[in-house]
Amino acid sequence: MSLLKKIALPVFCLAASPASAQTPLPEAIAASGETVVLTLHAEGAQIYECKASSEGKLAWAFREPIATLLLDGKTVGRHYAGPSWEHIDSSAVVGKAVGNAPGASANDIPLLKLTVTAGRGTGILSGVTTVQRINTVGGKLEGACDNAGSFRNVPYSADYVFLRRR
Secondary structure, eight states: OOHHHHHHHHHHHHHHOGGGSOOOOOGGGOOTTEEEEEEEEEEEEEEEEEEEOTTSOEEEEEEEEEEEEEETTEEEEEEETTTEEEETTSOEEEEEEEEEEOOSSTTBOOEEEEEEEEEESSSTTTTOOEEEEEEEEEBOOOSOOOSTTOEEEEEEEEEEEEEEEO
16 A cells, blocks of 8 residues: 555545534533633542531532633633632632533533623623533542541542623
């Protein structure tokens, strides 16, 4: 086989592959009629606290996220309890979950759709109406806890898509 044929066939197959097409989001977290303002990658932890459940049994309860928001590998903000997202330009939003869908594996926290309930600043996050959490990896904690008041941090990553109504 000539060198040209060895190169041309794989290139043709890549060009014809539908893999580059974006997988549609589950309906529960879709945000039709909204425009993407910004997508940031998050690296951090989901923090859980050992608490007594309504039945009096100890169980892990989600407490808060703590993550660094990244754009092209550079820190541009933070994500923390609220849930809140703060950009380095001082704009920030707080959201409330209104939809969820399972993550890709049993260890992944769910995908989320959050409606923005408050905002501040005039930067890039001003006017954002919806936040989607997609591409989650890790973050889920299962199992029993023995010590009320103890905490566990579970590493996770996700992409947060900030949207605005058209």
